[in-house]
Amino acid sequence: MxxxxxxxxxxxxxxxxxxxxxxxxxxxxxxxxxxxxxxxxxxxxxxxxxxxxxxxxxxxxxxxxxxxxxxxxxxxxxxKRYNPVMLKEGGTELDLYFAMARGYQKDGLDVVAxxxxxxxxxxxxxxxxxxxxxxxxxxxxxxxxxxxxxxxxxxxxxxxxxxxxxxxxxxxxxxxxxxxxxxxxxxxxxxxxxxxxxxxxxxxxxxxxxxxxxxxxxxxxxxxxxxxxxxxxxxxxxxxxxxxxxxxxxxxxxxxxxxxxxxxxxxxxxxxxxxxxxxxxxxxxxxxxxxxxxxxxxxxxxxxxxxxxxxxxxxxxxxxxxxxxxxxxxxxxxxxxxxxxxxxxxxxxxxxxxxxxxxxxxxxxxxxxxxxxxxxxxxxxxxxxxxxxxxxxxxxxSTLIHNEVVKQRVSSLMPEHSKRESNFVIRRDKQHKLFSFPFFPTTTIGSFPQTTEVRSWRSQYKKGTITEQQYIDLVKEETAKAVKWQEDIDIDVLVHGEFERNDMVEYFGEQLDGFTFSQNGWVQSYGSRCVKPPIIYGDVSRPEAMTVQWSAYAQSLTTKRMKGMLTGPVTILQWSFVRNDQPRSETCTQIALAIRDEVCDLESAGIKIIQIDEPAIREGLPLRKQDWEYYLEWAIRAFRISQSGVQDDTQIHTHMCYSEFNDIIKNIADMDADVITIETSRSQMELLDVFADFKYPNEIGPGVYDIHSPRIPDKDEMITLLNKAKTVIPYHQLWVNPDCGLKTRGWDETKIALTEMVAAAKQMRENIMAPALV
CATH class of the missing domain: 3.20.20.210 (TIM Barrel)
Structure with a gap:
């Protein structure tokens, strides 16, 4: 053997x-x-x-x-776009390889990944x-x-x-x-x-x-x-x-x-x-x-x-x-x-x-x-x-694992706990009246660059070399800078930047009961991107608010709308190491209830736009189609549980990236998010076709630039993508945003790219309004 x-x-x-x-x-x-x-x-x-x-x-x-x-x-x-010229002037096979993965913008060349x-x-x-x-x-x-x-x-x-x-x-x-x-x-x-x-x-x-x-x-x-x-x-x-x-x-x-x-x-x-x-x-x-x-x-x-x-x-x-x-x-x-x-x-x-x-x-x-x-x-x-x-x-x-209060709450769920009060058309009208956004409203997916300096504050705080209050003050200062900068370039819906967060799943895992985490349990997500998944070992609950403090603080700095940022239950499940002693659906429902509590607390604190990221919905789909129905039933239900406790005029966003939606577009619509933002730039808006064929009813933000590549697109490139989007999705349903969060990018490139993005959106508005003026 x-x-x-x-x-x-x-x-x-x-x-x-x-x-x-x-x-x-x-x-x-x-x-x-x-x-x-x-x-x-x-x-x-x-x-x-x-x-x-x-x-x-x-x-x-x-x-x-x-x-x-x-x-x-x-x-x-x-x-063919990776021309052999890239191997000249001291370049190597490795440079060509990385250009294919990350794009290339140097020495007069501008090649997408x-x-x-x-x-x-x-x-x-x-x-x-x-x-x-x-x-x-x-x-x-x-x-x-x-x-x-x-x-x-x-x-x-x-x-x-x-x-x-x-x-x-x-x-x-x-x-x-x-x-x-x-x-x-x-x-x-x-x-x-x-x-x-x-x-x-x-x-x-x-x-x-x-x-x-x-x-x-x-x-x-x-x-x-x-x-x-x-x-x-x-x-x-x-x-x-x-x-x-x-x-x-x-x-x-x-x-x-x-x-x-x-x-x-x-x-x-x-x-x-x-x-x-x-x-x-x-x-x-x-x-x-x-x-x-x-x-x-x-x-x-x-x-x-x-x-x-x-x-x-x-x-x-x-x-x-x-x-x-x-x-x-x-x-x-x-x-x-x-x-x-x-x-x-x-x-x-x-x-x-x-x-x-x-x-x-x-x-x-x-x-x-x-x-x-x-x-x-x-x-x-x-x-x-x-x-x-x-x-x-x-x-x-082990008594660490089981929490009867959590189990009872799951068993007491009723159908109404997974439904918004009104349908999307009614909610949309109330939200438009409250927000009065222009066509092609601009936003980002949530995170801003986590510089070496920002990461060092977290490290110093964990090591005890700075106090908790010193750490909070530093993060507040960075948040205030990000809010002011977004106001300056005229983004419509702001984010606080997530400078206090290490990872979009780990951050929540550290604050939820039933989770633990590792110091060095890194796994590769892509390229040099490593994640340290939380470990779900027991019944999940939320002992106290996790994000309200930071979102409320950021909202206090501006008269513009601030978006609360959460990770959805399916993504937290998929991107964690999950207990294997009960069905995944049970664990996911427990997480959904914890996120629901956070959503309601954000709304109570005056945050009327809340994003619940679910990039892993498609990823969790069973490999055999015969098993899809059961998974989609509990996964979509978990998302709806997490977002259905708010009023009609609170706008729920969700975000998905690097997924094919063709086979599950009806289920995506069943999530009933008011706005969905998706990755589309690498595929040159190809992923939008299915949303058009299906006549997707809600609002949608197709990403207009690839944040996983260091290259910086200009306004004209983004306008080209938005015009492609406009041919398949009615313009009044479209939002303008990057493909994903900007945590891994540098500030120099982020500032240039987002400024170009806002300019592209404003140009699109002018183009829409121009015929009406003739």
Whole structure:
């Protein structure tokens, strides 16, 4: 019985990758230093897994930004706008790579970034490949070969990881009409052959092909492409050993297809979909190894050894020890690096900590399960089993977890608790009368730049080097500056800037009962953006107001409308590590009630515009359409519970970013927010089409510039986007705003961009009014 890992966190245990990349982008360090830090992270990751005893250790799971972008560069799938001139004048392949991810605005070039979207139902973002009719591919980057050789030089024979050809194409988008991207498979496959030949020449034994689309609904054409691809690969490389990896859901209707592919091992996710085991075993050929994904790669809870051992025992009895492997359910990039880095016992208490396992601990859990499932596990391993059982028993009975008041409140909810008093048309008229905004009203999504200085205040306060009052005074001063500046450029609806907040979810998690948080539990969201998800371990409630103080203070500084800023219940759920001892729907409803209390308190404090961000609604959608209805029912209900306690003339906004809405537009409308703001600039307003086709009834703010890129669009570019929006959405429904919050941007670029945005909105108003004056 062997063990394998599908991928390891790439950010470094102290976020070394984030720091070196951001210094490189800022011109504070050189190319060689970036490569050196990347190499050190890889070597450390391989060594950790080798020392733990993992048999099949992955390579090419490291990335400087995103693994899908790595493949696009590797295959030469580089959009034409990234002209080779970018590699001149001392530029490097890495500069081209970062330009594709972040855009490029330098040396007379102004190139927009590639589109970014969510990786299945996770909070990880990937860079979307762009495909064109009859597109040709070539081996442009040899990263996968170089990293295999690098590990080999260090004495470690790794298992290189590739996104499978079909999944890679399905992850992308056709950028012109008249073809299906899956038809590019015949052009793409020769590059895979080239890569496999080079790896085989270096004596690579196992190759991991990730085909996560096997857990989704596939067309007949896509199924046939999978059959053809792996038959061709097997024919060309008969001796190469292939692991086909699936994760995040069950194979379901694709079980027979996956089992029929000519591979040596099949990996399945038995954490998210334990029910698939019997069916997969029944259809798996006798010569194919089954990799059992029994360690949760997406959460931080300690594995239940007894439960996992029962699964391993069943597989062992059916297939034999030599035909099963033990593994995490998916790549561990979704897990923090190392629980041992959590030193603050006042925050993460020993009782809570004993229930948890981060990536490094999960690697050891894999090995422990292998040892415990052997014919003679020995006394030491039996002690480990008893210790594991004690931790799980302790968690079930702990008084930290259960709050009967919260449970009673959830059970007492009535239908009226999820409905506004009046329908949108009535509310809209009351709100327009109260606010008297012009056409194309301007606002931002909420946060303003968190400068090094602002972050240092929070750090000093936590360390005790400044008092609480000193910290509050500093944040108030920064808030006042932001309010004054917004007034100066004439934004219509202001925000307070969120300078007191660390993260849009963590900030609330720190103030809600039932949550705890970590010091170093960082995971990658995209590129250098790392988040530290709160940990929901128990019943959730709000002991006191969380944001009212800051919103009320900001409103006191201006006669303009101040927008209260909250994170919605589904997003708090999705972007946290969630307790796994009750349904997610129950936990989400508890959070919704806590947010509802905050919304009502904001209204009572005079805040009449309140934004409840829900960027994760689409992300939480089950991967199989047959499971959508149940999820959408409780998710939309949770949002409506959170916002339905206010009066008609209080305007509720929500924000969503990097999501495809086509399949769930009716459900988005059912949220019944008065205004929705969405990301649209990277797709050049393409995402708005569905809102037009559906005749979306409420007001909508399509983002007019991409805040995830350092490039600064001008007024004319924004007007072009707004004119596109106006062709599909009636102008009287349109708001003007950035794609997302501005926390990660600098003040210089923010001030220029928002000034241009306001100018664009005013020009649009003039253009609308001009015909009436003729």
């Amino acid at each position: 062997l063990t394998q890992n599908l991928g390891y966190p790439r950010i470094g245990s102290q976020r070394e990758l984030k720091k070196i990349c951001e210094n490189y982008w800022a011109g504070k360090t050189g190319y060689k230093n970036v490569l050196s830090v990347g190499k050190n992270i890889r070597l450390e990751n391989w060594q950790i897994q080798k020392e733990a005893g993992i048999d099949l250790i992955p390579s090419n799971d490291f990335s400087f930004y995103d693994q899908v972008l790595d493949h696009s560069l590797m295959f030469g799938a580089i959009p 590639m589109e970014m979207t969510k990786w299945f139902d996770t909070n990880y973002h990937y860079i979307v490949p762009e495909f064109y009719k009859d597109q040709r591919f070539k081996l442009f980057s040899t990263k996968i070969i170089d990293e295999f050789y690098e590990a080999k030089q260090a004495g470690i024979i790794t298992k290189p990881v590739l996104i499978g050809p079909v999944s890679y194409l399905l992850l992308g988008k056709e950028k012109e009409d008249g073809f299906d991207r899956i038809d590019l498979i015949s052009n793409l496959l020769p590059v895979y052959f080239d890569i496999l030949k080079k790896l085989q020449d270096l004596n690579a034994e196992w190759i991991q092909f990730d085909e996560p689309f096997l857990v989704l609904d596939l067309t007949e054409k896509e199924q046939n492409a999978l059959r053809d691809v792996y038959q061709q690969i097997r024919k060309a490389f008969p001796k190469l050993k292939i692991v086909l990896a699936t994760y995040f859901e069950q194979l379901g209707a694709n079980t027979a297809l996956a089992a029929s592919l000519p591979v040596n091992a099949l990996h399945i996710d038995l954490v998210r979909a334990p029910q698939q085991l019997d069916e997969v075993i029944a259809q798996l050929p006798k010569n194919v190894i089954l990799s059992l994904g029994v360690i949760d790669g997406r959460n931080i809870w300690k594995n239940d050894f007894e439960q996992s051992l029962a699964i391993i025992k069943k597989a062992k009895e059916k297939l034999g020890s030599n035909h099963i492997w033990i593994a995490p359910s998916c790549s561990l990039i979704h897990s923090p690096c190392d629980l041992r880095n959590e030193k603050n016992e006042e925050v993460l208490t020993p009782e809570l900590k004993q229930w948890m396992a981060f990536a490094k601990q999960k690697i050891h859990e894999v090995m422990m399960l292998k040892n415990l499932s052997s014919d003679d596990p020995g006394v030491n391993y039996q002690y480990q089993l008893a210790e594991n059982k004690y931790a799980h028993t302790n968690r079930k009975i």
